[in-house]
Amino acid sequence: MNKQVTNPVNLTAEEFIYPGNRACSGCGLSTLYRIGLKALGRDSIFVVPPSCLTVMQGLYPIAATQIPSLNVTFASTAAAATGVRAALKARGKENIKVVAWAGDGGTSDIGIQSLSAAIERGEDFLYICYDNEAYMNTGVQRSGTTPRGAYTTNTPIKGKIQKNKDLPTIMAAHNPTYVATCSAAYPLDFHNKILKAISLKGMKYIHIHTPCPSGWGMEERLSITVGKMAVNAGLFDLYEVENGKKTLSGPSAKLLKRETLPRIDEYLKAQSRFRMLTEEHVTELQAEIDAKWEKYRQEMG
Amino acid sequence: MKKIESGNVAAALGVKLAKVQVVAAYPITPQTPLTEKLSELIEGDELKAEYITVESEHSALAVCIGAASAGARAFTATSANGLLYMSEQVHWAAGARLPLVMCVVNRGVGAPWTVWNDHQDSISQRDAGWIQIYVNDHQEIIDTVIKAFRLAEAVSIPVMVCYDGYYLSHTYMPFDVPDEQKVDTFLPEYQYKHTLDPQNPENLNTVTMPFARPDRDGVTQPGYMDIRHNLHEELGTAIPVFEQIDAAYKEAFGRGGKPIMSDYRCEGADYIVVSMGSLANRIKDVVDELNDEGVKVGVLSLHLYRPFPREQIIAALENAKGVIVIEKALSYGNEGALFGDIKAALYPCEKRPFVHNYIIGLGGREIKQADLYDSIKASCTASENFEDVSRWIGLNR
Numbered sequence: 001m002n003k004q005v006t007n008p009v010n011l012t013a014e015e016f017i018y019p020g021n022r023a024c025s026g027c028g029l030s031t032l033y034r035i036g037l038k039a040l041g042r043d044s045i046f047v048v049p050p051s052c053l054t055v056m057q058g059l060y061p062i063a064a065t066q067i068p069s070l071n072v073t074f075a076s077t078a079a080a081a082t083g084v085r086a087a088l089k090a091r092g093k094e095n096i097k098v099v100a101w102a103g104d105g106g107t108s109d110i111g112i113q114s115l116s117a118a119i120e121r122g123e124d125f126l127y128i129c130y131d132n133e134a135y136m137n138t139g140v141q142r143s144g145t146t147p148r149g150a151y152t153t154n155t156p157i158k159g160k161i162q163k164n165k166d167l168p169t170i171m172a173a174h175n176p177t178y179v180a181t182c183s184a185a186y187p188l189d190f191h192n193k194i195l196k197a198i199s200l201k202g203m204k205y206i207h208i209h210t211p212c213p214s215g216w217g218m219e220e221r222l223s224i225t226v227g228k229m230a231v232n233a234g235l236f237d238l239y240e241v242e243n244g245k246k247t248l249s250g251p252s253a254k255l256l257k258r259e260t261l262p263r264i265d266e267y268l269k270a271q272s273r274f275r276m277l278t279e280e281h282v283t284e285l286q287a288e289i290d291a292k293w294e295k296y297r298q299e300m301g
Numbered sequence: 302m303k304k305i306e307s308g309n310v311a312a313a314l315g316v317k318l319a320k321v322q323v324v325a326a327y328p329i330t331p332q333t334p335l336t337e338k339l340s341e342l343i344e345g346d347e348l349k350a351e352y353i354t355v356e357s358e359h360s361a362l363a364v365c366i367g368a369a370s371a372g373a374r375a376f377t378a379t380s381a382n383g384l385l386y387m388s389e390q391v392h393w394a395a396g397a398r399l400p401l402v403m404c405v406v407n408r409g410v411g412a413p414w415t416v417w418n419d420h421q422d423s424i425s426q427r428d429a430g431w432i433q434i435y436v437n438d439h440q441e442i443i444d445t446v447i448k449a450f451r452l453a454e455a456v457s458i459p460v461m462v463c464y465d466g467y468y469l470s471h472t473y474m475p476f477d478v479p480d481e482q483k484v485d486t487f488l489p490e491y492q493y494k495h496t497l498d499p500q501n502p503e504n505l506n507t508v509t510m511p512f513a514r515p516d517r518d519g520v521t522q523p524g525y526m527d528i529r530h531n532l533h534e535e536l537g538t539a540i541p542v543f544e545q546i547d548a549a550y551k552e553a554f555g556r557g558g559k560p561i562m563s564d565y566r567c568e569g570a571d572y573i574v575v576s577m578g579s580l581a582n583r584i585k586d587v588v589d590e591l592n593d594e595g596v597k598v599g600v601l602s603l604h605l606y607r608p609f610p611r612e613q614i615i616a617a618l619e620n621a622k623g624v625i626v627i628e629k630a631l632s633y634g635n636e637g638a639l640f641g642d643i644k645a646a647l648y649p650c651e652k653r654p655f656v657h658n659y660i661i662g663l664g665g666r667e668i669k670q671a672d673l674y675d676s677i678k679a680s681c682t683a684s685e686n687f688e689d690v691s692r693w694i695g696l697n698r
Contacts, residue, residue: 045497047367054508061514061522063504068497070370071506073389076363079355083323083367083375084497086351090322090373096499114363117356 006191012038021064023056026220028184028210028227029130030056035187036101036128037067039194044097045088047081049074049111051103052137053130075110077102078118081125097198098125105135108144108167119174119203126197126204129167130184132212140215148285149277151217159276168207172241177202179241180249184210185227189238189250196240209236217272229267234289237296248300255293256301264289302478308469311439311476312378312404312462313338315446317348318484319402322373325353325364329383330416331466332406336378358383362390362403369399370505372496374450376401380466381408381415381422388426395430395532397506400453400491401460402446403431407578407629408466409664417665418466420577424606424630424638430532432460432539433607435577437563439474441604444556447484451546454491456539458532463606467665468579479554487553536608543605561610564617566592567599572681573618574600574625575643580662584627587673596681603639611646618643619650625680627659627673627694636691657683658691666695 016037023030029052037044046069048054054071058064072080081100088096102111107129115127134152135141142152144165151159172179177200182190190208197204209230211223218226230236231251238252248256255261264286268274306314312335316324324343326336342348351368355361358379365375379387384405394401405423409415423433432452436445442464449460464470495503509525516522523531540561547560565585567573574584581602591598601617603610618624624647626640635641640658647653657680662668672694680687 042502043499045371045499057504058507059514060504060507060509061516063502063507065504066502068499068502069504070367070497071504071508072363072366073359073393075359076366076390079325079360079363080367080370082353082355082360083325083364083369084371085367086323086325086353086364087368087371087373087375090349090351090368091371113356114360117360120356121354 006188006195008188011035011188011191014038016042016066018064018066021056021058023052024214026213026223027052028132028212028223029053031187032130032184032190032208032210035191036194039191040067040097040099040198042067043095044099045084046070047072047077047084047098047100049077049102049106050137051106053101053103055137074106076114077106077111078115078123078127081127082118082121082123085123085125100125100127102127102129103137104129104131104133104145104167105143108165116174119171119176119205123203124201126194126206128206128208130208130210131167132210132215133164134215136212136215149274149281151273151276168205171205171207172246175244176205178204180206181236181238182206182208183227183231183236183238184208185224185231186238186250193240215273218270222270226267226270229270232262233264233267234261234293235264235267248296256297261289261293303475304478305473305475306439307334307471307473308439308442308464309335309406309471310338311443312446312464313342314478315443316376317342318479318481319376319447319450319488320374320485320490321348321350321376323351323353323365323368323375324377325355325361325375326377327355327358327361327379327383329358329380331408331470332378332380332383332404334470335404335406358387359390362387362394365401366390366394366397366399369401370397370497372493374491376403378404378406380406381410384422384426385410388429391426391429391431394459396529398457398532399459400450400457402449402453403459403461404446405461405463406466406470407463415664416466418468419629419663419665420463421630421663423461423463426461427607427638430458430536431607432458432536432605433463434460434604435463435606436469436604437579437582437602439469440476440556442469443476443478444550444554447479447488448546448550448560451488452539452543455542455546456535458536458539463578465579483553487550539608540605540610559604561605561613562601562603562617565600565602567601567617570597570599571622572596572598572625572677573621574598574627574677575603575618575639576600576627577603577606577639578629580627580629580668583668583670584673584677587670587677590674591678591681596678598677598681606639609642609646614643614646615650618647618654619652621654623655623657623680623683625657625659625677627661627676629660629662631660631691640691655683655687657687657689659694660691661694669695
């Protein structure tokens with residue numbers, strides 16, 4: 001198992017993505033992609049469904065990425081990655097890493113069936129879901145992971161009424177080799193978790209909370225700040241699940257020692273998408289976070 | 302080696318001889334015995350391949366798309382709603398120019414549910430950009446599966462081998478299993494021009510603009526429409542390529558010679574019946590009977606439906622007085638799909654034969670020899686007032 005802890009000094013200077021890609025300014029995904037590729041290295045094959053990553057990787061005939069990448073249909077990411085892995089096995093090229101990289105809509109909604117099946121079959125690849133909490137690439141429509149109250153272009157007046165789907169927990173319930181959650185605000189933690197994931201055989205799932213200035217309604221410069229707020233207020237937790245055991249990791253592990261966490265209000269107020277959220281909802285959300293952390297302290301503290 | 306086996310087993314043995322490396326399939330009647338046989342061959346180490354037991358047909362073709370994109374020979378099979386469920390992937394595989402082979406064990410499409418045979422499933426996918434071949438018997442199934450891989454790989458276009466559910470899939474017939482070493486020579490290991498290779502990274506199936514754009518070296522590369530035009534043009538080239546491949550197969554195995562269409566008593570015939578699949582075989586008996594009565598009628602069994610062999614169709618039919626298209630599928634709200642294609646092909650002919658259309662056997666509705674006889678005879682003896690509409694044979698009324 002990999003024990004290396006990544007820091008800005010030992011992080012490779014080699015870049016695997018060309019400058020001048022098509023990501024929006026302040027995009028959480030572009031940070032993740034750049035750092036993620038540093039962890040994965042060149043001996044990788046990407047499988048990508050429609051998502052912001054499709055656009056970011058470039059429009060034909062120009063590509064921002066230096067890694068071979070297969071663009072596939074929306075629902076088929078994990079199945080296509082299975083096919084790539086099967087071909088590599090048949091051709092004796094098993095050392096090449098297969099990485100499926102999709103958004104939250106592509107994972108929690110249309111892609112969940114093929115992903116669930118791939119985990120059940122015990123496939124050997126890494127699935128990364130960057131969760132910016134809506135269909136951003138099509139212009140900010142609600143997805144299964146959009147939180148309650150959030151404005152999207154198809155919840156334009158009332159905000160999303162339902163709560164979000166807890167995707168990493170659903171994936172962990174399939175008992176894959178490894179599940180981890182990350183935040184784009186903590187890219188080195190992501191780097192470490194990728195290193196760990198690729199050292200393991202079997203299905204690995206990494207879920208990343210990914211701030212999106214255009215979709216969340218915030219200044220581009222606040223992408224990392226807002227991402228950190230979500231983690232430090234205990235809303236989005238960074239953890240790993242191995243052999244059915246969940247362990248808080250990175251900045252979330254440090255929160256265990258604290259008796260109280262910052263209130264969630266600051267995170268919500270930083271984003272215009274939450275302008276329709278009622279006081280009542282905020283209180284309810286805060287109570288949920290508090291109860292969750294109380295449970296964590298009892299179980300892991 | 303001679304065998305007496307089902308059509309599904311004939312297909313599986315063809316896939317085995319083709320040394321397929323990745324198989325992905327989801328069960329659907331009447332395809333299941335084919336994929337069960339493949340599971341048995343792979344688990345029993347008779348075929349060295351990866352078998353992926355996917356959760357849906359959409360994923361079955363996705364696995365094949367991933368596998369072929371990473372340089373492996375891949376196969377899947379399905380029927381009816383399974384084919385429709387993977388329809389997005391069917392189009393994708395053709396656009397991505399992947400040399401896949403898929404057996405479509407033809408079955409009617411729901412709703413209402415039917416598990417019995419007609420051709421609506423594969424006919425509904427005719428515009429996806431695949432090559433479609435319809436076969437008549439078990440020998441043609443196994444031979445065509447092998448030829449299909451060589452064809453797909455020669456033109457970088459996927460091939461559907463379509464055969465009738467139950468009529469062919471579940472009946473037992475004798476057929477010859479080609480010699481493995483000879484198949485290895487006929488169908489050598491395939492080297493892909495473009496694969497997912499970290500040594501030479503490419504971004505495959507990228508978003509492509511309506512207009513042509515320059516690459517990083519300033520060389521103009523095609524836009525979406527240009528790429529699609531290439532697919533269309535190269536589908537056309539598949540006709541002579543298929544003829545060459547069939548000739549090579551005949552030289553090696555002694556069978557073949559009529560890959561595009563096979564004709565029975567068509568020479569000098571006044572009337573020609575056109576049909577596809579096992580139905581064309583059944584019509585031979587009716588044709589014999591009518592010839593005994595002095596009606597000069599033959600039957601043309603069309604194998605290659607897409608790309609549509611327009612020139613060959615014209616050559617085969619233009620001198621007839623009449624053409625009778627009998628088919629198991631239609632374009633709802635219009636007419637038989639094959640009928641429309643045949644009429645369009647014959648339109649520029651100077652001495653244009655009449656073309657009649659009969660729809661038969663949908664969802665496994667019994668096809669009676671007497672009905673075939675009556676219909677063909679009615680067309681052969683029709684007056685000029687015979688109304689040019691699609692006639693449904695065997696309706697319960």
